[in-house]
Amino acid sequence: MEFVSIAILNGVAYGLLLFLLSAGLTLTFSMMGVLNFAHASFYMFGAYFAYAISSTIGFWPALVLSPLLVAVVGAGVEKFGLRSLHKHGHISELLLTYGLTYIMAEVVQMVWGRAPVPYAMPTQLQGSLFRIFTTTFPIFRAFMMLIAVLMLLGTYLVLTRTRVGLIIQAALTHPEMVESLGHNVPRIFMVVFGFGCGLAGLAGVLGGLAFATEPAMAHMVGGIIFVVVVIGGLGSLRGALLSSVMMGLIQSFAVAIDYSIADLLRVLHLDYIAAPSGIALLDITVSQLAPVLPYLFLVVILIARPRGLFGTRDT
Amino acid sequence: MKLNRLAQYALPLITALAAGGANADKVRVAVIDPSSGPFAAVAANWYKSMLMQVDAVNAQKLAGENTIELVAFDNKGSAQESQILLRTVIDQGFRYVIQGGSSAIGAVLMDAVNKHNERNQGKEILLLNHSNADPELTNAKCSFWHFRFAPNSDMATEALTTEMAKNPAIKKVYIVSQNYPFGQAVSRSTREYLKRKRADIEIVGDDFHPIGQVKDFSPYIAKIKASGADTVTSGNWGPDLTLLLKAASDADLKVSFYTYFANTYGVPLALSPASAGKLKNIASFSPNNAGFNGKEFVEGFKGKYKEDFILLPLYNTIAMFAEGLKRAKTIDPVKVAYAMEGIKMKTFSGEMEMRAADHQMQAPLFITSWAKVDGKSVRYDQNDTGYGWKVEQRIEPYVASQPTSCQMARPPR
Numbered sequence: 001m002e003f004v005s006i007a008i009l010n011g012v013a014y015g016l017l018l019f020l021l022s023a024g025l026t027l028t029f030s031m032m033g034v035l036n037f038a039h040a041s042f043y044m045f046g047a048y049f050a051y052a053i054s055s056t057i058g059f060w061p062a063l064v065l066s067p068l069l070v071a072v073v074g075a076g077v078e079k080f081g082l083r084s085l086h087k088h089g090h091i092s093e094l095l096l097t098y099g100l101t102y103i104m105a106e107v108v109q110m111v112w113g114r115a116p117v118p119y120a121m122p123t124q125l126q127g128s129l130f131r132i133f134t135t136t137f138p139i140f141r142a143f144m145m146l147i148a149v150l151m152l153l154g155t156y157l158v159l160t161r162t163r164v165g166l167i168i169q170a171a172l173t174h175p176e177m178v179e180s181l182g183h184n185v186p187r188i189f190m191v192v193f194g195f196g197c198g199l200a201g202l203a204g205v206l207g208g209l210a211f212a213t214e215p216a217m218a219h220m221v222g223g224i225i226f227v228v229v230v231i232g233g234l235g236s237l238r239g240a241l242l243s244s245v246m247m248g249l250i251q252s253f254a255v256a257i258d259y260s261i262a263d264l265l266r267v268l269h270l271d272y273i274a275a276p277s278g279i280a281l282l283d284i285t286v287s288q289l290a291p292v293l294p295y296l297f298l299v300v301i302l303i304a305r306p307r308g309l310f311g312t313r314d315t
Numbered sequence: 316m317k318l319n320r321l322a323q324y325a326l327p328l329i330t331a332l333a334a335g336g337a338n339a340d341k342v343r344v345a346v347i348d349p350s351s352g353p354f355a356a357v358a359a360n361w362y363k364s365m366l367m368q369v370d371a372v373n374a375q376k377l378a379g380e381n382t383i384e385l386v387a388f389d390n391k392g393s394a395q396e397s398q399i400l401l402r403t404v405i406d407q408g409f410r411y412v413i414q415g416g417s418s419a420i421g422a423v424l425m426d427a428v429n430k431h432n433e434r435n436q437g438k439e440i441l442l443l444n445h446s447n448a449d450p451e452l453t454n455a456k457c458s459f460w461h462f463r464f465a466p467n468s469d470m471a472t473e474a475l476t477t478e479m480a481k482n483p484a485i486k487k488v489y490i491v492s493q494n495y496p497f498g499q500a501v502s503r504s505t506r507e508y509l510k511r512k513r514a515d516i517e518i519v520g521d522d523f524h525p526i527g528q529v530k531d532f533s534p535y536i537a538k539i540k541a542s543g544a545d546t547v548t549s550g551n552w553g554p555d556l557t558l559l560l561k562a563a564s565d566a567d568l569k570v571s572f573y574t575y576f577a578n579t580y581g582v583p584l585a586l587s588p589a590s591a592g593k594l595k596n597i598a599s600f601s602p603n604n605a606g607f608n609g610k611e612f613v614e615g616f617k618g619k620y621k622e623d624f625i626l627l628p629l630y631n632t633i634a635m636f637a638e639g640l641k642r643a644k645t646i647d648p649v650k651v652a653y654a655m656e657g658i659k660m661k662t663f664s665g666e667m668e669m670r671a672a673d674h675q676m677q678a679p680l681f682i683t684s685w686a687k688v689d690g691k692s693v694r695y696d697q698n699d700t701g702y703g704w705k706v707e708q709r710i711e712p713y714v715a716s717q718p719t720s721c722q723m724a725r726p727p728r
Contacts, residue, residue, distance in 0.1 A: 003541040006566070010533040105351075115356040115622075116557075116581050128567065135540060136567040211530050211561075212554055212581075216353040220530055255522075255534040256541070287538075288494060291528045 002133040007252040013141045015248025016148035022228040022240045024199030030235030031192045037097040041104035042197040044218040046070045046204020051119040059122035067201040074197025078190045109215050116214035144206045227294045231301045233311025254290035339380035340646045344411040345404035350389040353527040357553045360580040363620045364629035378637035394423045410648050418449030418496040428460050441648040445632045449496040453675040457721035462674045465628035470715040472504040474680045475597045480512035487519045489544035494523035501550035519544050532562035552576035557585040583697045594685040599627040600664035601683045601704040602695040609663035623697050673721035682708040
């Protein structure tokens with residue numbers, strides 16, 4: 001009972017962080033068709049900026065300033081890089097963002113070094129919020145969940161309930177029309193891209209605290225956010241939410257399952273298949289597989305449903 | 316064309332003369348370890364530790380008239396990349412290679428070096444392994460061309476389980492390991508040795524996770540809690556240990572930890588003051604051991620690099636290699652390898668010996684615990700945390716020493 005409740009909480013918390021990370025990616029994709037390979041690097045920038053700001057003027061200003069700064073960097077990338085490449089098609093844009101991941105990793109290493117930086121948690125977020133049986137639930141995890149939910153609500157409302165959101169949505173499907181109505185479409189794209197990067201930056205502010213702020217942090221989440229976005233359906237915010245929480249829960253529970261394919265065969269009285277071959281592969285337990293399960297799901301989803309759970313276009 | 320022809324004959328002659336005549340050589344050593352990826356920061360500390368001793372060797376003429384020069388190559392933590400780099404450094408004329416970031420990579424390089432040396436007599440490569448701990452490397456896979464300067468995991472586990480067996484409070488043990496040869500070796504030997512020393516201890520869990528992939532360890536912590544374990548032992552290192560310990564303290568997991576690498580670079584930043592007394596780590600040395608004679612080196616290192624000197628095997632690698640060069644009076648790898656066999660010399664933890672039978676370093680080990688600096692038993696802290704490693708028990712080499720199954724083929728002297 002204790003395990004189940006804790007595993008659900010942990011799964012949802014991790015899932016929401018994943019969502020915060022992948023929301024920006026799926027947004028920029030749905031809006032601009034740009035698959036931003038450097039998204040995880042913006043996440044890393046968010047963490048490092050927050051570290052730098054919080055060590056001078058405190059964590060709370062950093063929570064606001066760092067994502068803004070990342071958004072500015074992102075907007076700059078759109079304005080000076082992607083915009084001129086747009087006419088050459090998506091491959092050039094993809095390559096640009098891919099190259100960017102290396103440049104950004106180098107920048108971080110040159111400025112802050114290769115070692116993890118001591119990005120300290122503010123005292124208000126330290127300690128535990130409540131206790132389930134004997135396990136404590138850190139305040140910080142709850143705070144992370146709160147931010148993710150607020151961000152989701154905010155983005156959803158802006159996109160569907162405000163004038164700005166309407167213009168953005170229109171600019172995506174009918175750019176010429178919106179342009180002839182007097183709106184600056186390139187600027188809208190710049191803002192959207194910057195916003196997506198800013199979301200990654202926000203996730204970085206939190207992720208850097210929850211895990212470690214180090215140059216490899218982008219690399220460590222780079223794979224998983226693509227999995228989340230593809231499973232959810234490229235471009236679908238709802239899909240990203242569902243699939244991130246799903247990934248969080250799967251990872252949480254899979255770790256606890258110590259059964260292997262060989263065990264399954266034994267239960268079905270089919271162990272004569274496995275026994276003589278002595279294939280070690282069959283003895284791998286689900287818990288050992290836990291961290292690679294998301295990638296397994298990615299393959300399955302791509303085969304069974306190429307557009308993902310809620311996607312509208314093929315990946 | 317003519318000039319070319321001339322060079323073709325003259326060059327080998329000149330090099331031969333140079334090698335035979337002078338004994339003041341610059342020995343270039345290729346270091347193949349990650350300088351990017353999740354373990355980059357950890358490996359940077361290794362490199363600095365070696366560099367510090369290389370400077371001392373060159374300044375104090377510890378390698379005779381020879382000087383040592385380290386050249387770093389980034390293997391990105393990949394075995395394939397390391398193999399390509401080995402090819403590159405051989406082509407560039409390196410005769411000595413240092414590596415130690417992964418037993419899996421170490422095994423691949425050993426295999427490649429063995430083959431190369433067999434086919435290229437007179438151009439042998441020597442592999443100096445600073446930290447790969449998989450016991451196989453000095454047992455079934457042992458090679459004349461490989462020297463290990465760190466304790467292998469069986470030696471460390473022998474020492475750690477002896478310490479665990481002494482603690483009557485331990486009843487249920489949980490093992491967490493990275494899924495690669497070293498992690499598997501730790502899991503296997505921990506189970507085996509505990510059974511021999513304390514049959515009443517129950518192993519309530521034995522988990523493997525991919526190396527350098529897991530971000531969130533809280534599911535593992537929840538599982539440990541559900542198992543009712545009172546003690547966790549883990550061979551994890553780098554971020555895999557940092558994140559494991561961080562998740563444990565977040566969830567208020569009240570167990571004792573027995574680890575192999577909690578003193579490694581950056582991990583102490585994840586330790587809460589609550590870990591004091593609950594965390595025991597096996598190490599090759601602690602600057603806090605009684606009669607510690609490396610004060611100058613440790614303080615010089617901190618002053619120069621603003622980091623802590625952590626892993627003695629890195630120092631040992633360079634110190635013993637220099638001694639081997641000095642004794643061999645040549646830089647020929649075959650002669651240097653023979654010279655290194657059986658060397659006994661002083662290090663910061665006492666005496667170390669390179670066992671000739673399997674090229675496995677024999678040196679004291681220390682059971683240390685995380686404790687607040689008190690100026691007496693804990694004089695040096697780590698990562699400026701105000702906490703450091705207190706020596707609980709010094710373990711003499713013969714206690715941790717393991718028999719070897721190594722049957723080494725040796726080249727003619």
